[in-house]
Amino acid sequence: MNSLVLSIRELHKTFTLHTIDGRTVRSLRGVDLDVAAGEHVAVAGPSGAGKSSLLRCVYRTYLPDSGSVVLHGATGPIELTALPDRDLARLRGREIGYVAQFLTAPPRTGPQAVVTAAAVRRGLSRPDASEAAAAALRSLGLDEALWDVDCGVLSGGERQRVNLAAGTVAPPRLLLLDEPVSALDPANRASALALISQLAGRGVAVLSVFHDLDAMRRLATRAVRMSEGRIVAEGPAEQIAGVTASRRGAASPGLRSEERATREGGASKAPQRRAGDRA
Amino acid sequence: MTVHALLEESGPAADMRGLLDEGAKREIRRAILIAVCVPGYQVPFGSREMPVARGWGSGGLQVTLGVIGAGDVLKVIDQGDDGGVNATNLRRLIAGAAGCEPTTDTRLATVVQTRHRVPEEALGRQQILVFQVPVPEPLRGVQKSVAECARMHAQADYSAMWVSLYEDLVRNGVITRSTGYPVLVNGRYVVATSPVPRWDVPRLHQSAHLNLYGAGREKRIYAIPPHTDVTPLTFSDVPFEVEHVPGARCAYCGSTDTFLVEAGGGYVCSDSDWCTRVSEADADVAGHREHAPLAWLPDPARRAARPAARDIDLPPRMAEPAGEDWILRVDGIGKVYGRGGGLAVGGTGPEFGTAVSPATGAIVAAWDVSFDVAPGEALGLIGESGSGKSTVLRCVVGDEPATAGSVHLATMNDGVTDLLGLDPAARRRLRVDTMAVVHQDPAAGLDLRVTAGGNIAERLTAAGWRSYHAIRRRAAQLLERVEVPLSRMDDPVGTFSGGMRQRVQIAKALATEPPVLLLDEPTTGLDASVAAGVLDLLRGLLAERNIAAVVVSHDFTVIEALADRSLVMQLGRVVESGLTDQLFNDPHHPYTQRLVAAARR
Numbered sequence: 001m002n003s004l005v006l007s008i009r010e011l012h013k014t015f016t017l018h019t020i021d022g023r024t025v026r027s028l029r030g031v032d033l034d035v036a037a038g039e040h041v042a043v044a045g046p047s048g049a050g051k052s053s054l055l056r057c058v059y060r061t062y063l064p065d066s067g068s069v070v071l072h073g074a075t076g077p078i079e080l081t082a083l084p085d086r087d088l089a090r091l092r093g094r095e096i097g098y099v100a101q102f103l104t105a106p107p108r109t110g111p112q113a114v115v116t117a118a119a120v121r122r123g124l125s126r127p128d129a130s131e132a133a134a135a136a137l138r139s140l141g142l143d144e145a146l147w148d149v150d151c152g153v154l155s156g157g158e159r160q161r162v163n164l165a166a167g168t169v170a171p172p173r174l175l176l177l178d179e180p181v182s183a184l185d186p187a188n189r190a191s192a193l194a195l196i197s198q199l200a201g202r203g204v205a206v207l208s209v210f211h212d213l214d215a216m217r218r219l220a221t222r223a224v225r226m227s228e229g230r231i232v233a234e235g236p237a238e239q240i241a242g243v244t245a246s247r248r249g250a251a252s253p254g255l256r257s258e259e260r261a262t263r264e265g266g267a268s269k270a271p272q273r274r275a276g277d278r279a
Numbered sequence: 280m281t282v283h284a285l286l287e288e289s290g291p292a293a294d295m296r297g298l299l300d301e302g303a304k305r306e307i308r309r310a311i312l313i314a315v316c317v318p319g320y321q322v323p324f325g326s327r328e329m330p331v332a333r334g335w336g337s338g339g340l341q342v343t344l345g346v347i348g349a350g351d352v353l354k355v356i357d358q359g360d361d362g363g364v365n366a367t368n369l370r371r372l373i374a375g376a377a378g379c380e381p382t383t384d385t386r387l388a389t390v391v392q393t394r395h396r397v398p399e400e401a402l403g404r405q406q407i408l409v410f411q412v413p414v415p416e417p418l419r420g421v422q423k424s425v426a427e428c429a430r431m432h433a434q435a436d437y438s439a440m441w442v443s444l445y446e447d448l449v450r451n452g453v454i455t456r457s458t459g460y461p462v463l464v465n466g467r468y469v470v471a472t473s474p475v476p477r478w479d480v481p482r483l484h485q486s487a488h489l490n491l492y493g494a495g496r497e498k499r500i501y502a503i504p505p506h507t508d509v510t511p512l513t514f515s516d517v518p519f520e521v522e523h524v525p526g527a528r529c530a531y532c533g534s535t536d537t538f539l540v541e542a543g544g545g546y547v548c549s550d551s552d553w554c555t556r557v558s559e560a561d562a563d564v565a566g567h568r569e570h571a572p573l574a575w576l577p578d579p580a581r582r583a584a585r586p587a588a589r590d591i592d593l594p595p596r597m598a599e600p601a602g603e604d605w606i607l608r609v610d611g612i613g614k615v616y617g618r619g620g621g622l623a624v625g626g627t628g629p630e631f632g633t634a635v636s637p638a639t640g641a642i643v644a645a646w647d648v649s650f651d652v653a654p655g656e657a658l659g660l661i662g663e664s665g666s667g668k669s670t671v672l673r674c675v676v677g678d679e680p681a682t683a684g685s686v687h688l689a690t691m692n693d694g695v696t697d698l699l700g701l702d703p704a705a706r707r708r709l710r711v712d713t714m715a716v717v718h719q720d721p722a723a724g725l726d727l728r729v730t731a732g733g734n735i736a737e738r739l740t741a742a743g744w745r746s747y748h749a750i751r752r753r754a755a756q757l758l759e760r761v762e763v764p765l766s767r768m769d770d771p772v773g774t775f776s777g778g779m780r781q782r783v784q785i786a787k788a789l790a791t792e793p794p795v796l797l798l799d800e801p802t803t804g805l806d807a808s809v810a811a812g813v814l815d816l817l818r819g820l821l822a823e824r825n826i827a828a829v830v831v832s833h834d835f836t837v838i839e840a841l842a843d844r845s846l847v848m849q850l851g852r853v854v855e856s857g858l859t860d861q862l863f864n865d866p867h868h869p870y871t872q873r874l875v876a877a878a879r880r
Contacts (some may be wrong), residue, residue, distance in 0.1 A: 018869030089858060117822070
């Protein structure tokens with residue numbers, strides 16, 4: 001068994017919407033999960049089950065209400081939920097990669113700059129970083145003519161590849177993937193999946209969310225299924241993917257009210273602003 | 280007709296012994312005593328009405344009357360000339376009032392009152408030279424505010440003076456300022472040398488005689504005592520020069536080593552006494568030549584001198600791997616406008632929905648605001664206008680005295696010293712080399728009448744840079760970095776667009792590579808595309824240098840682009856803090872949620 005990288009215990013997250021009469025939306029209701037080095041754990045489940053919230057609570061884009069998220073770093077275990085902001089900001093750059101569905105790049109920067117900056121944060125020297133960035137972008141098949149073009153004008157698929165390149169360049173100890181290939185055409189999807197599959201071999205612990213069950217089957221060494229903010233099943237990717245596929249048809253038409261509320265809790269899940277959205 | 284003949288013809292002057300009463304003389308002598316004790320300091324005195332109009336030597340007259348006695352011998356010159364109407368009348372007036380002997384011979388005089396010249400004859404230790412001063416304030420040309428001039432003298436903050444020399448050099452290639460050249464006296468005060476020509480300036484340095492300066496209109500007396508250092512302000516690589524016309528010689532006496540003035544197509548000595556005595560072979564010409572400022576004659580070869588190597592090229596503080604602790608720490612800063620101080624705080628804040636104290640009516644602009652910033656880190660301070668964020672920043676830099684709290688810098692006394700307890704001069708020095716501010720309005724951080732290079736020179740000279748060429752090079756370097764075309768370097772900032780002004784302000788803030796940078800709404804006054812450019816510039820600068828930055832803005836876009844961590848302020852209090860992306864994606868406080876919702880238009 002490889003060494004543990006991430007252990008999540010009793011993680012709870014509730015949103016209080018003060019702008020709508022203080023309505024509360026429960027997103028996570030006690031999640032326990034471990035991810036070891038070289039392991040790729042996929043999170044499956046219907047929309048609004050809390051998959052993305054889980055990833056964001058780990059990255060602390062969301063601040064969990066209670067529970068613990070421990071990263072077993074180079075210097076020992078670190079409790080992420082209690083880590084001071086400044087230390088977390090530094091740790092994120094070095095040890096945790098987060099590839100969201102949408103690219104959050106600083107405005108008016110090009111792919112090469114974005115990926116290079118990510119590599120520099122992970123401790124590479126500037127020349128090495130820019131080399132690594134070029135390699136990553138090339139392996140994802142991003143046209144070199146676009147490397148210094150403002151990310152805001154790129155297509156959805158191009159942005160997603162930039163995002164993936166930034167997340168995986170000089171791989172961090174822990175990588176969080178939230179729908180990393182959703183906007184890619186088949187050819188690019190294949191190279192992206194190939195890139196992700198190499199990561200486990202390099203000892204990276206991956207926690208991912210895929211709607212694409214085929215991708216999940218190919219990449220995940222283990223999978224969990226979430227529903228209503230809890231992990232309800234755990235097993236080999238093949239098995240979980242099968243269950244999820246069969247449930248999908250059944251669960252969609254009539255969500256129970258609580259589950260629907262949970263989905264709205266993903267108000268937070270409303271598309272994040274992208275670089276190009278800014279004036 | 281000679282002066283002597285004139286004097287004889289006009290007969291004895293009327294008795295004017297009552298011109299200044301003894302009390303007035305005592306006050307003047309007291310002011311003179313202070314002036315001698317603090318060389319170059321302008322001592323205020325109760326200037327009396329004199330029987331001459333102000334501006335016609337009333338200050339010099341009072342000083343002379345204060346120091347002269349019946350046993351003295353008086354000489355009065357106007358531009359070096361004993362025979363001028365003004366000089367003659369003043370001489371008669373003073374001699375009559377004091378009952379002393381008048382003379383035109385510099386060697387015999389014990390008190391010489393002068394307008395705009397130092398006599399060619401070297402004065403000795405028994406002699407007093409009294410200057411009539413029209414404008415005693417050397418900073419008047421660069422600063423109109425009397426209070427600000429006083430502050431600049433008090434803090435020895437003469438960078439504005441240096442900037443005026445820099446601008447002169449940029450515009451004209453040489454320093455054109457001729458009369459009243461600014462000098463530093465005893466290494467402390469900058470003094471206006473009344474308006475004597477530059478020719479006379481070197482002779483004030485370590486002079487054997489006492490120099491007294493009287494300004495009747497401005498009611499100031501100052502002094503350059505004997506054996507005091509007098510240094511003309513000049514850049515280390517631009518030598519001080521005296522006036523000189525090659526080949527000019529006096530039409531009467533033939534002198535070439537005296538101060539010559541143009542007359543009738545030729546040149547004549549300005550000092551009539553000296554000229555007469557040279558013509559009559561009654562002068563120590565060799566001795567005079569030794570004292571003449573011939574070492575300062577214009578010499579183009581010296582002007583090209585290169586700057587000292589140590590003055591050039593400050594390496595930028597390159598970003599190092601983060602990991603250091605805080606460099607700026609702010610603890611419990613509070614600011615209350617109005618009565619009550621800290622006691623007025625109760626009943627205010629977000630939970631009460633007001634910043635107005637119910638007890639005293641005071642405005643609690645900020646209270647209990649604490650944060651720290653590490654090198655290479657940017658902290659955002661966000662909130663709507665009136666939430667107190669700019670007040671906090673002003674308290675931190677010292678523009679505003681804080682009601683409560685403390686501010687520490689890790690680089691200062693190992694972080695023990697509370698900045699709020701420092702005197703204004705020390706705070707100003709901090710702002711020069713440690714904690715630079717970029718204001719929302721470029722006019723607040725720049726002098727719009729001065730060139731882009733001159734504005735940067737102001738910061739550099741304040742930090743002690745004295746090489747003109749090094750300053751030029753550094754300014755060019757900085758302007759290039761902030762993408763201001765070098766062709767605009769020598770244009771007044773007032774002719775720049777808003778975005779360019781802001782870039783110049785940023786360049787000035789970075790001039791001394793300060794470890795802490797405070798940005799107050801850096802892009803708010805700019806239109807969208809220009810603001811974007813400035814934002815990109817700031818982001819690049821913060822990333823490439825190891826600067827700790829505090830960014831104040833009401834605009835989430837700005838905060839998101841620059842800051843890793845942020846504080847949200849409402850009604851003077853911090854209501855939420857955290858990583859910027861967490862505040863934006865998972866805002867907890869109702870106010871933050873509203874702010875985020877507004878930003879997501």
